[in-house]
Amino acid sequence: MNREYVEELCRKAAQAKFAVQECTAQxxxxxxxxxxxxxxxxxxxxxAANAEDVTKAEADGMKPAMVDRLTLSKERIAxxxxxxxxxxxLPDPVGELLDDWTLANGLRIRKVRVPLGVIxxxxxxxxxxxxxxxxxxxxxGNAVVLKGGSDAxxxxxxxxxxxxxxxxxxxxxxxxxxxxxxxxxxxxxxxxEQRQTVDVLIPRGSAGLISYVVRESKIPVIETxxxxxxxxxxxDADLQKAIPIILNAKTQRTGVCNAAESLVVHESxxxxxxxxxxxxxxxxxxxxxxxxxxxxxxxxxxxxxxxDYGREYLDLMLxxxxxxxxxxxxxxxxxxxTKHSDCIITENQASADLFQRLVDSACVYVNxxxxxxxxxxxxxxxxxxISTQKLHARGPMGLKxxxxxxxxxxxxxxxxx
Amino acid sequence: MNREYVEELCRKAAQAKFAVQECTAQxxxxxxxxxxxxxxxxxxxxxAANAEDVTKAEADGMKPAMVDRLTLSKERIAxxxxxxxxxxxLPDPVGELLDDWTLANGLRIRKVRVPLGVIxxxxxxxxxxxxxxxxxxxxxGNAVVLKGGSDAxxxxxxxxxxxxxxxxxxxxxxxxxxxxxxxxxxxxxxxxEQRQTVDVLIPRGSAGLISYVVRESKIPVIETxxxxxxxxxxxDADLQKAIPIILNAKTQRTGVCNAAESLVVHESxxxxxxxxxxxxxxxxxxxxxxxxxxxxxxxxxxxxxxxDYGREYLDLMLxxxxxxxxxxxxxxxxxxxTKHSDCIITENQASADLFQRLVDSACVYVNxxxxxxxxxxxxxxxxxxISTQKLHARGPMGLKxxxxxxxxxxxxxxxxx
Numbered sequence: 001m002n003r004e005y006v007e008e009l010c011r012k013a014a015q016a017k018f019a020v021q022e023c024t025a026q027x028x029x030x031x032x033x034x035x036x037x038x039x040x041x042x043x044x045x046x047x048a049a050n051a052e053d054v055t056k057a058e059a060d061g062m063k064p065a066m067v068d069r070l071t072l073s074k075e076r077i078a079x080x081x082x083x084x085x086x087x088x089x090l091p092d093p094v095g096e097l098l099d100d101w102t103l104a105n106g107l108r109i110r111k112v113r114v115p116l117g118v119i120x121x122x123x124x125x126x127x128x129x130x131x132x133x134x135x136x137x138x139x140x141g142n143a144v145v146l147k148g149g150s151d152a153x154x155x156x157x158x159x160x161x162x163x164x165x166x167x168x169x170x171x172x173x174x175x176x177x178x179x180x181x182x183x184x185x186x187x188x189x190x191x192x193e194q195r196q197t198v199d200v201l202i203p204r205g206s207a208g209l210i211s212y213v214v215r216e217s218k219i220p221v222i223e224t225x226x227x228x229x230x231x232x233x234x235x236d237a238d239l240q241k242a243i244p245i246i247l248n249a250k251t252q253r254t255g256v257c258n259a260a261e262s263l264v265v266h267e268s269x270x271x272x273x274x275x276x277x278x279x280x281x282x283x284x285x286x287x288x289x290x291x292x293x294x295x296x297x298x299x300x301x302x303x304x305x306x307x308d309y310g311r312e313y314l315d316l317m318l319x320x321x322x323x324x325x326x327x328x329x330x331x332x333x334x335x336x337x338t339k340h341s342d343c344i345i346t347e348n349q350a351s352a353d354l355f356q357r358l359v360d361s362a363c364v365y366v367n368x369x370x371x372x373x374x375x376x377x378x379x380x381x382x383x384x385x386i387s388t389q390k391l392h393a394r395g396p397m398g399l400k401x402x403x404x405x406x407x408x409x410x411x412x413x414x415x416x417x
Numbered sequence: 418m419n420r421e422y423v424e425e426l427c428r429k430a431a432q433a434k435f436a437v438q439e440c441t442a443q444x445x446x447x448x449x450x451x452x453x454x455x456x457x458x459x460x461x462x463x464x465a466a467n468a469e470d471v472t473k474a475e476a477d478g479m480k481p482a483m484v485d486r487l488t489l490s491k492e493r494i495a496x497x498x499x500x501x502x503x504x505x506x507l508p509d510p511v512g513e514l515l516d517d518w519t520l521a522n523g524l525r526i527r528k529v530r531v532p533l534g535v536i537x538x539x540x541x542x543x544x545x546x547x548x549x550x551x552x553x554x555x556x557x558g559n560a561v562v563l564k565g566g567s568d569a570x571x572x573x574x575x576x577x578x579x580x581x582x583x584x585x586x587x588x589x590x591x592x593x594x595x596x597x598x599x600x601x602x603x604x605x606x607x608x609x610e611q612r613q614t615v616d617v618l619i620p621r622g623s624a625g626l627i628s629y630v631v632r633e634s635k636i637p638v639i640e641t642x643x644x645x646x647x648x649x650x651x652x653d654a655d656l657q658k659a660i661p662i663i664l665n666a667k668t669q670r671t672g673v674c675n676a677a678e679s680l681v682v683h684e685s686x687x688x689x690x691x692x693x694x695x696x697x698x699x700x701x702x703x704x705x706x707x708x709x710x711x712x713x714x715x716x717x718x719x720x721x722x723x724x725d726y727g728r729e730y731l732d733l734m735l736x737x738x739x740x741x742x743x744x745x746x747x748x749x750x751x752x753x754x755t756k757h758s759d760c761i762i763t764e765n766q767a768s769a770d771l772f773q774r775l776v777d778s779a780c781v782y783v784n785x786x787x788x789x790x791x792x793x794x795x796x797x798x799x800x801x802x803i804s805t806q807k808l809h810a811r812g813p814m815g816l817k818x819x820x821x822x823x824x825x826x827x828x829x830x831x832x833x834x
Contacts, residue, residue, distance in 0.1 A: 018775055107785050116807050199807050220808045241830045248832035356825045358435055368524050368828030390533050390616050390821040391637045392809040404807040408773045411785030413658045415665035
C-alpha cells in the first residue's frame with residue numbers, strides 16, 4: 001500500500017483545482033485541442049505501451065471480450081483525439097448566473113455555476129476512459145484524479161503523460177490531471193478515503209466495481225450505469241408500434257445500460273401480442289424467460305425464475321411477466337428496476353401519465369425505445385455516465401452535471417438584526 | 418439490535434412515498450394545517466411525555482444546556498405548530514417543468530422536478546426537529562424516516578403520533594412519517610445501511626453526529642452544519658465598516674454555524690485596525706487567540722495555536738491571523754474553513770472578485786455579516802440545514818433542495834438508428 005503517494009497525489013489535484021477554475025474557456029479549449037494533436041502524434045508510443053498491457057493480459061488468461069476492450073488501435077486513438085476536440089467545441093458551463101436577487105436590506109445574492117473541484121474517476125480496463133474523463137472534467141473546470149484498471153496501466157501511463165504535457169505546454173499545472181500509477185488494489189481503498197481533497201467520485205465500469213465503490217467510499221459517490229430497463233405493453237397499446245420498439249431496445253446494442261432487459265405485458269393483450277413477440281424475438285435470436293401465464297403463448301421461452309426479473313442480462317435475453325393491471329405493472333417495475341429507464345407502450349393518455357408519474361426512474365418513456373437515455377442523444381454533446389441515484393444529477397450526465405454552484409453575497413455593511 | 422423492525426419501517430416509508438408524491442399541494446397543506454391544530458390541542462400530552470424525558474435526562478446527569486434543548490414548553494409547542502403552518506403557506510416545488518425540448522426525430526423530453534422519495538433524518542435531543550423535518554420533507558413530496566436522540570424518545574413518540582394521525586385523518590398513509598422508535602444505538606447502524614429504500618440521509622446536530630453518519634452511511638448523505646467561518650480584512654478595507662460586521666458575525670448569536678470564528682487581517686492595515694478590534698471585542702466579551710504578529714497590538718489576546726485556526730468555537734472566542742497578501746488570506750481560509758461562509762471586507766473590486774472566485778465556500782461575502790447564510794434570510798421560507806458539501810445542494814437548503822428531477826420522454830414509436 002502506498003498511502004502517502006495517494007494522499008499526496010490527491011492533495012496536488014486539490015491545489016491544481018484553483019488553476020483549472022481560473023482557466024478561460026479559450027485556454028481550456030486550447031489544452032484539449034493540443035492534447036488531441038499530441039495523442040495523434042504519439043500514436044506509435046501509445047500503441048507500444050498498449051501492446052505490453054495486451055501481451056500481459058493474454059498471458060494472464062484474460063477473456064477475449066475483455067482483451068478487446070483493452071486493445072487500442074490507430075483508429076481508436078484517432079477516436080480519442082476526436083473526442084477531445086468535440087468536448088473543446090462544447091459551451092463552457094462554468095460561470096453561468098443561475099439566480100440573482102437582492103434582499104430588502106440591499107444585500108445582493110447571486111447563485112453561480114462553479115466546478116465541483118476535484119473529481120475522482122475509478123474505471124476498469126478501457127484506456128480510452130483516461131482521455132474521455134479528462135476532457136469532460138477539465139472542460140467543466142475540475143481537476144481529476146484517475147484510477148484505471150491494473151490491466152491497462154502501461155496504456156494509461158502513456159496517455160496521462162500526453163495529457164499532462166498538453167497542460168504544461170499551455171501553462172496550466174499538469175496536476176490538473178493525475179493518475180494513481182499503481183496496480184496495488186489497496187491503493188484504491190486509500191483513494192476512497194480522500195474526502196478532504198476529492199469532492200466527488202464517479203465509478204465507471206461493471207456492477208461489481210460500482211457496488212464496491214458505493215460500499216467503501218467515504219467520498220460522495222455518483223452511482224452510474226446499472227440498467228435493468230423495462231418495457232410495459234399496456235392494455236391500450238398499439239401492438240404494431242410495440243414490436244419495433246422492443247426489438248430496438250433489446251437488440252440494437254445488447255451490452256449497454258439503456259438496453260431493455262424485461263418485458264411486462266397486460267393480460268388483456270397477451271393473446272394477441274405474445275405470438276407476435278415470439279416470432280420477432282425468435283428471428284432476432286433473443287431468448288425469452290417467461291412466467292407461466294405468458295409461456296403458454298411463447299413456444300421458445302424458458303421458465304423465468306424470480307432472479308430473472310432482477311437481472312441485467314446485457315445479452316440477447318429478455319424476461320417476460322404478465323400483469324393484471326397498470327398498477328401491478330408499475331409495482332413490478334419499481335420492485336425490480338435499477339431506476340435507469342423504463343417505458344410504457346400505450347395509446348391511453350391517462351395510463352401514460354400515471355406510469356410517468358409513478359415509475360421511479362431517471363427516464364420514463366412513452367412509446368419510444370429506452371436506447372435514447374444517452375448524453376449524446378439528449379443533445380448534451382458529451383456524457384460521463386448515466387446516474388441511477390437521485391442526489392445531484394439523475395440520468396445522462398454531461399458537462400453541467402459535473403458542476404456545483406456557490407452563492408456570492410455583495411453588501412455594503414449589512415448586519416443581521 | 419432490531420434489524421427486522423428498522424428494515425420493515427424503511428420499506429413501509431418506501432411504499433408510502435408514492436402516496437405522498439401523488440398528493441396535491443392542497444392536500445399537503447391540509448395535512449400540515451391539521452397537524453398544527455392537533456399539536457396545539459395535544460399540548461398537555463406532549464408536555465407530559467417531554468417531562469418524562471427531562472426527568473430521566475436530569476437523573477442521568479445531562480448538562481443544563483442540553484436539558485434546555487430537550488425541554489419543551491407551551492410556547493415551544495406553539496412555535497412548532499406555527500412552523501407547520503408557515504411551511505403550508507410556501508409554494509409546492511413538485512412538478513415544476515425545468516426543461517422541455519424535442520429531438521429531431523420528434524421525441525419530446527421534459528425535465529420535471531420530483532420528490533427525492535424517502536428522506537432519512539438523524540438528529541439529537543431537540544424534539545422540535547421531529548415536526549420541522551416532517552413539514553419540510555412532506556411538503557416537498559417525500560416520505561420521511563426519523564431517528565431522534567434516545568434522550569427525546571418519549572417526546573418524539575408523542576409528536577410523531579400526532580403527525581401520523583393528521584395524515585390518517587386526511588386519508589394519506591401514516592407511513593409517510595415514520596419514527597425509528599428505539600434507543601438502541603445499533604439500530605442507527607442498521608438504518609444507515611438501508612440504501613435500497615432510503616434515497617438520502619440528512620444528519621442534523623453536532624459535528625460528532627455528522628461525521629459518524631458521513632463515515633458509516635451506505636445511503637448518500639448531505640453533510641450539513643459545520644461552520645468555521647472567516648472574515649478577512651483586506652488592505653483596501655473600510656475599517657469603519659469592518660468592526661460592526663465582525664461584531665455582528667461573532668456575537669449576534671454564537672452557537673450557530675454561520676457565526677464568524679476566525680479573523681484574517683492584511684498586515685498593511687493591522688496597525689490601524691487591530692487596536693480598534695481589540696477595544697470592540699473586549700467590550701463585547703470576545704476572547705481573542707492571535708498569532709505573534711497581531712498579538713503585539715492586541716493586549717487581551719492569547720497566543721493562537723495551529724488548532725485554533727481549525728476550531729468552530731461556537732462561543733465568544735475568535736482566532737486572529739495576519740497575512741502578507743490577499744493570496745495568502747485565500748490560501749489560509751481554504752485550508753482551515755469548512756466550506757460554509759467566508760467574507761472579505763474591501764473597497765477594491767478586483768480583490769473582492771478574486772476572493773469570491775477562489776474561496777471554496779458555499780457562500781462568499783463581500784462587506785456583509787456571514788449571519789445571512791440561512792434559508793429564511795435567503796427568502797427560501799424554510800430550511801432543513803446548510804449543506805457544506807458540493808454534490809446536490811450547497812448552502813441553505815429549502816424545499817427545492819429536497820427534490821430531484823426525472824426525464825419524461827414521449828414519442829410515437831421512435832427507435833435508435
